[in-house]
Amino acid sequence: MNSNELSGLFINPIALQVRQWARDGKVDEGDFERLLTSDARALVDHSMDMDLADWAPFEAVEGLVALAAEQLGGDAGLVEWAAGPFEEWLREAPVEGLLASARGLVDAPGFVVSQLSELLVRDPHWQYDGGSASFSVRLSGLSEASSGLKSLIGSLLARVGAAAQARPFDVRFEGIDGEAALVVFGEMETSDEDDLLGEGRLHRAALVAG
Numbered sequence: 001m002n003s004n005e006l007s008g009l010f011i012n013p014i015a016l017q018v019r020q021w022a023r024d025g026k027v028d029e030g031d032f033e034r035l036l037t038s039d040a041r042a043l044v045d046h047s048m049d050m051d052l053a054d055w056a057p058f059e060a061v062e063g064l065v066a067l068a069a070e071q072l073g074g075d076a077g078l079v080e081w082a083a084g085p086f087e088e089w090l091r092e093a094p095v096e097g098l099l100a101s102a103r104g105l106v107d108a109p110g111f112v113v114s115q116l117s118e119l120l121v122r123d124p125h126w127q128y129d130g131g132s133a134s135f136s137v138r139l140s141g142l143s144e145a146s147s148g149l150k151s152l153i154g155s156l157l158a159r160v161g162a163a164a165q166a167r168p169f170d171v172r173f174e175g176i177d178g179e180a181a182l183v184v185f186g187e188m189e190t191s192d193e194d195d196l197l198g199e200g201r202l203h204r205a206a207l208v209a210g
Helices: 008-023 029-035 038-045 058-072 075-081 093-102 108-120 147-162 201-206
Strands: 005-007 055-057 126-130 134-139 169-174 182-188
Touching: 005 008, 005 058, 005 108, 008 038, 008 055, 008 058, 008 108, 008 147, 029 038, 029 058, 038 055, 038 058, 055 058, 058 075, 058 147, 075 147, 093 108, 108 126, 108 134, 108 147, 108 169, 108 182, 147 169, 147 182
Parallel strands: none
Antiparallel strands: 005 055, 126 134, 134 182, 169 182
């Protein structure tokens, strides 16, 4: 089983949504017993620290994702759902600080995606390629995650990457099936040759995968 971990920053909004469904009668104890481990149930019952102090193993989070997928209609529903609850998540200190540090970089989207992966996954094993007009971030540390979990992570990384700067960037993800690496990639929708200044210095300094 995968021994990697996910942060409270990623987990807490999902757990809060499951908790709300339980209050609304949309899920019950039978659903919890069928899909959640004791660790996953604890994530529903107790909020986690959103400032990266708390982490939980993939195995616990997979149950929450499976339950959410049932409620939302599969992986596509998970991706659509992420647009709502995670608007507040984007204003949490770690993500807000990352976006602030990327402001002004010509290659901000790729920078943000690579660095945000470190805030969500304990050891994402990312590889970066690209610059100001396009980028690709390959995350090989998620190979054992379910398609639902990969879809949620990919959706979040893509959404934040696209919002990292004013210039319109088309950011997507692929590789959610099987043991394929999750790849988040993007390309500037409209280009002005005068704007293509190459990689930013901060990006070049920070993008050294561990």
